[in-house]
Amino acid sequence: MVTVPKQAPRQSLTVVDNRTNKVYELPIKHNSVLATDIKKIKSQAGDDRKEDETEQGLRVFDPAYMNTAVVESKITYINGLDGILRYRGYPIEQLVKKSDFLESAFLLIYGELPTKNQYSNWQNEIMHHTYIHSDIEGIFKSFRYDSHPMSMLTSSFATLGAFAPEANPSLRGQKLFTNAASGDPAALQILDKQILRIIGKAPTLAAASYRMRQGRPFNRPAQGLSYTGNFLYLLDHLSGTEYRPHPVLEKALDALFIIHADHEVNCSTATVLQVGSSLVDPYSVVSAGCAALYGPSHGGASESAIRMLMEIGSPENVPAFMAQVEKRERVLVGFGHRVYKNVDPRSTAIRELAEQVFQVTGRNKLLDTATTLADYARKSEFMRSRNLYPNVDFYSGLIYQAMGFPLDFYPVLFAVPRCVGWLAHWRQMMLNPSGVKIWRPRQLYLGEGEREYVEADKRKEKANATPFDAPVEVHHGGDSKRNRLASYKDAAGHTRDRAKL
Incomplete structure (x- = not known):
C-alpha cells in the first residue's frame, strides 16, 4: 500500500511499479483507464520467462472480458446492480408498453424515435425487403429434414450475402461502408440498404427454417400485416384467404421482439463487432452473430x-x-x-x-x-x-411453449429481433470517424519455451501423458470397418491391403 500525499482530487489513477519504483499517473475518463496507458508500465525482465514480454509493457489479464470495455457506445445502457435496461435512454419497460418493434428498431439504429413520416417510410421500406431469392429456398430444401433451425438460419444469412455482391467490401473495396463515416451519400445508402434488407428478410429466413422442419411449402410474405403479424403468417398460414394472427399473440411476440432487440455487448454482439472489425460484409457479420447466439449459454438458454x-x-x-x-x-x-x-x-x-x-x-x-x-x-x-x-x-x-413453438425454434425467435441490435452496433462501428481497427486481443502464453525439432525416430512418448495429449479413439460405422478390411490402390497408385484374413 502506497500513501499518496493529500491534494485536490483529479481524474487520474496513480500507480507505483514496485519492480522499478517508478510512479505512473493514468488519466481516468468515463470511470475507465486506457489499456494502452497500462502498457506504458515497463520493466526489465527479472525472473520472468522470455515469453512474458516484460520489456514490452504490462498487460491486462481479463478472462472472458469480466471487466473490459471494448467500445464507446451510445446505444444501450445496462446497470446490473439496479436492474436497469435502457435503449438510447428509454427504459425498456416504457418501450414494451408504448412502442412497437419497428419503432424501437429505428430508435436503436438511428438514435431517436421516428416521426410519423419517418416511421411510415421505415416500415414501408422494411416490408418491401421481406422477399428472398427463390434459389435461397432451394438451399433450405437441401438441408436434412431434422436440421436444427438455428443451423439453417446461420447458413442462410451467409448465403444471403452471396446474393448481394454490391454489398461485399471484398469485391467493391474495403472502404465500401467505412466511407459513410465522412458523410459519403453513396456509402450511407449502400450501408442503410443492407440494414433494410437484413431486418426485412430475417423473418422470411426464420420462417423458412421452421417450414422446412414441418415439411410444409414456404409462404410468401404478406403485404399489409405488421412485422410480427407477417412473421406469424409466414410460419402458420396453410390455406384459405385473409389470414390474420390472433392480435394478443401478435402483440406479445412484438413485445418480446422489443425485449430481445439488444443487450449491450453480449457474447453475440461482441462476435458481430469482432467479425465486423475485419470489414467483411454485414451478412457474414449477422451469420457470425447467429452462430454465437446458438449456444446454450446464450440464445439457447x-x-x-x-x-x-x-x-x-x-x-x-x-x-x-x-x-x-x-x-x-x-x-x-x-x-x-x-x-x-x-x-x-x-x-x-x-x-x-x-x-x-x-x-x-x-x-x-x-x-x-x-x-x-x-x-x-x-x-x-x-x-x-x-x-x-x-x-x-x-x-x-x-x-413460446404456450404459443406452440417447438423447443428448438426458441433461439430463432431470439435471433430475428437481435439482428436489429447487431446492426445498430455494426453501423455505429462503421460510422466511427477515427476508422475501424481490427480487433486483436492479446494472450498470456504459458506453453513451452523454444524447443529444437526432434526427428520422428528419436521421439519418445510424453511422460505422465493425460487423455488430453492425443486424439481419443473414434468409433466409426460398419461401412468404415468394411473399408478397413478391403484392399485398393490409392491415388498415387500404391496398393493398400489392410485385410485381416
Whole structure:
C-alpha cells in the first residue's frame, strides 16, 4: 500500500511499479483507464520467462472480458446492480408498453424515435425487403429434414450475402461502408440498404427454417400485416384467404421482439463487432452473430430452461431438484445473469405478457412448477447470496411453449429481433470517424519455451501423458470397418491391403 500525499482530487489513477519504483499517473475518463496507458508500465525482465514480454509493457489479464470495455457506445445502457435496461435512454419497460418493434428498431439504429413520416417510410421500406431469392429456398430444401433451425438460419444469412455482391467490401473495396463515416451519400445508402434488407428478410429466413422442419411449402410474405403479424403468417398460414394472427399473440411476440432487440455487448454482439472489425460484409457479420447466439449459454438458454422445467415435472419435485443444485450436482438454467445482480428488468416486463398470452392459449402446464421454483429462489439464502433471480430466458420460454413453438425454434425467435441490435452496433462501428481497427486481443502464453525439432525416430512418448495429449479413439460405422478390411490402390497408385484374413 502506497500513501499518496493529500491534494485536490483529479481524474487520474496513480500507480507505483514496485519492480522499478517508478510512479505512473493514468488519466481516468468515463470511470475507465486506457489499456494502452497500462502498457506504458515497463520493466526489465527479472525472473520472468522470455515469453512474458516484460520489456514490452504490462498487460491486462481479463478472462472472458469480466471487466473490459471494448467500445464507446451510445446505444444501450445496462446497470446490473439496479436492474436497469435502457435503449438510447428509454427504459425498456416504457418501450414494451408504448412502442412497437419497428419503432424501437429505428430508435436503436438511428438514435431517436421516428416521426410519423419517418416511421411510415421505415416500415414501408422494411416490408418491401421481406422477399428472398427463390434459389435461397432451394438451399433450405437441401438441408436434412431434422436440421436444427438455428443451423439453417446461420447458413442462410451467409448465403444471403452471396446474393448481394454490391454489398461485399471484398469485391467493391474495403472502404465500401467505412466511407459513410465522412458523410459519403453513396456509402450511407449502400450501408442503410443492407440494414433494410437484413431486418426485412430475417423473418422470411426464420420462417423458412421452421417450414422446412414441418415439411410444409414456404409462404410468401404478406403485404399489409405488421412485422410480427407477417412473421406469424409466414410460419402458420396453410390455406384459405385473409389470414390474420390472433392480435394478443401478435402483440406479445412484438413485445418480446422489443425485449430481445439488444443487450449491450453480449457474447453475440461482441462476435458481430469482432467479425465486423475485419470489414467483411454485414451478412457474414449477422451469420457470425447467429452462430454465437446458438449456444446454450446464450440464445439457447430459454430452450434449456424449458427442458429443465419439463425434467422437474411438478412443483413437489422442486425441493429435491434444488437440493441437487445446491450440492452442485445439477445446473440451474433461467436464473442469474452475467450482468444483472438484481432482478432482470426484462423478466418483469415478460411476466405481464405471459398472463395475457395464457388467457388466450390456456395456462402453461409448467407454470406451477416455474412459479414454485421462482418462489423457492426468492426465499433461498443460497440463491440470494449468489444473486440468482429469474432472468428473461426463464419466462420467455414459457410464453413460446404456450404459443406452440417447438423447443428448438426458441433461439430463432431470439435471433430475428437481435439482428436489429447487431446492426445498430455494426453501423455505429462503421460510422466511427477515427476508422475501424481490427480487433486483436492479446494472450498470456504459458506453453513451452523454444524447443529444437526432434526427428520422428528419436521421439519418445510424453511422460505422465493425460487423455488430453492425443486424439481419443473414434468409433466409426460398419461401412468404415468394411473399408478397413478391403484392399485398393490409392491415388498415387500404391496398393493398400489392410485385410485381416
